[in-house]
Amino acid sequence: MTETTAASTTGRAADRAPLRAWLAVLSLTGATFTITATEMLPVGLLTPMGGALGVSEGSAGLTVTLMGLTAAVAAPTLPLLAGRLxxxxxxxxxxxxxxxxxxxxxxxxxxxxxLLARVAAGVAHGGVWALAASLAVRLVPAARVGRALSAVFAGIGTASVLAVPAGTMLGQALDWRAAFFGAAVATALVALALALALPPLPAERAVRPRELAGLRRNVPLRTGMLFLALLVVGHFAAYTYVRPFLEQVSGVAPGLIGVLLLGYGAAGIAGNFAAGTAASRTPRRVLLVLGTGMAATMASLALLGGHAPAAIVVLLLWGVFYGGVSVSSQAYVLAAASKTREAAGALFAAVFNASIALGALAGGRVADTAALPAVLWVGAALAATAVAVLALRPTVRSASGSGPDSGSGTRCADRSGSAGSPGHGDDVV
Structure with missing residues (x-):
């Protein structure tokens, strides 16, 4: 089955049964929620986990690092192994x-x-990330792709808000193992929901090693991945140390930190939905706005961090801008590589997860050698560099020739204009 045939067939099915289509999308949201919750769950449980297993908190922290690195490797590998399954x-x-x-x-x-269990979880995490967005595109008509992507990626934002506090409270009320039991039950229910709600989704084509390797020739995609890496490394270099910054520089009481981080997460969810629809039409422009906003808010927090009220306002704005990054980046990737969506989605997941790990590592090195505001300046500088990289790349015409061309003389080879491709018209990538 060709891509156009598959996309048009699923589009007609979604038009006939929109409720079933949206239930399928919601099952994907459940998947992104539970994999993100599983990834973050140990963050609030490191102390009891370390005590129960007789290791330091730093050693227990390997449960987070190892899962992220495994996911980064698994994301491009699983589509290759899956063939036409x-x-x-x-x-x-x-x-x-x-x-x-x-x-x-x-x-x-x-x-x-x-750690063995977390490696297995990382394999599943990378595979789901690699597939979720490309499948969401196939479940709904083209006009609803932006909403579908926003819904799928809302699972990530919601888990970022709820997973750590919920796991911590459950661990305090019962035991840290109870939090993982709860995650096991929730994940099993999502597996059942996916099996029941998703329609048959035959592979559009088997992903081959040369297809992944060939992505390096896609200039818009390559530029987008560099933008994403710089932005995410900068974000996590700064955000990993936002709690000590708020306590030590802004003077926020420790008891309020959890509330502020919940507010940050809620702002991120709002940003996810605000960016989703616009990003399905002009993802490059939306990413430029988000990157600029992140650079400005991180720099503003470094400058105004000594005043708690201002720091709180800037923190919430930072959450809004970052909340739109996942959905907008994925929309950009799908627009830049509409004929190789699974391969491009795998690359996206690998870059994102590797950048998270690198960002946390880089922030730690800066925090160990400089004052805390330095991590925010580093994050702002990397975000500004990301914006420059994307802004300076010549705009590429869509396949229909309707977009502006800054003189590169190159069309995006992967823009087919087929049903299900996010974004149509001016300045797609």
């Missing part, structure tokens, strides 16, 4: 693996067993 079955299987990994985490008698 039905993506509904693949997603349900990956979520079943995640459920088993969470169960093993809950039962782990030692740190090595727990």
């Amino acid at each position: 039905d993506r509904r079955l693949l997603l349900a299987a990956l979520m079943a693996v995640m459920a088993a990994a969470n169960l093993l985490s809950a039962l782990a008698p030692s740190l090595p067993v727990l």
Whole structure:
């Protein structure tokens, strides 16, 4: 089945049964929510986990780092191994693996067993990230792609808000293992929902190594990945240390930090939905706005951080801008590589997860050698560099020739204008 045929067929099905289509989208939202919650769950449980397993908090922190790095490797690898396997079955299987990994985490008698469970969870995490957005595009008509992507990526923002405090409270009320048991149950339910709600989703084509390697020749995609890497590294270099900054520089009481971080997460969810629809039409422009906003808010926080009220306002604005990055970046990727969506989605997931790990590492090195505001200046500088990279790249015409061309003389080879491609018209990528 060709891409155009598959996209038009699923588009007609979505028009006939919109409720079923949106239930399928919501099942994908459940998948992104639970994989993100699983990734972040140990953050609030490091102390009890370390105590129970007889290791330091730093050693327990490997449960976060190792899962992220595994996901970065798994994201481009799984689509290669999956061949033409039905993506509904693949997603349900990956979520079943995640459920088993969470169960093993809950039962782990030692740190090595727990780390093994987190590696398995990382494999599932990378696979789901690589597939979720490209499948969302196939579930709804082209006019609804922006909303579908916003809904799918809302799972990430919502889990970012709820996972750590919910896991921490459950761990305090019962035991840290109870939090992983809860995650295992939730993930198993999502696996069942995916199996029931998703329609058959045969692979549009088998992803081959040369297809992944060939993405490096896609100039808009390559530029977008560099933009994403710089922006995400900068964000996590700064955000990883926002709590000590608020406490030590802004003078915010420790008891209010959780409330502020919840507010930051809620602002991120709002930013996700605000950016989603616009990004489906002009993702490049939206990313330029978001990157500029992030650079400005990180720099403003470094300058105004000594005044708590101003710091709080700037923190919430930062959340709004960053909240739109995932959905807008994915819309850009799908527009730049509409004929190789799975391969491009795998690359997106790999770059995003690797950038998270690198950002946290870079921020730690800066925080160890300089004052805390330095991490914000580093983050702002990287975000500004990301904006410059994207802004200076000549705009590429769409396949219909309707977009502006700054003189590159190159059309985006992957823009087919087929149904389901996010974004049509001016300045797509």
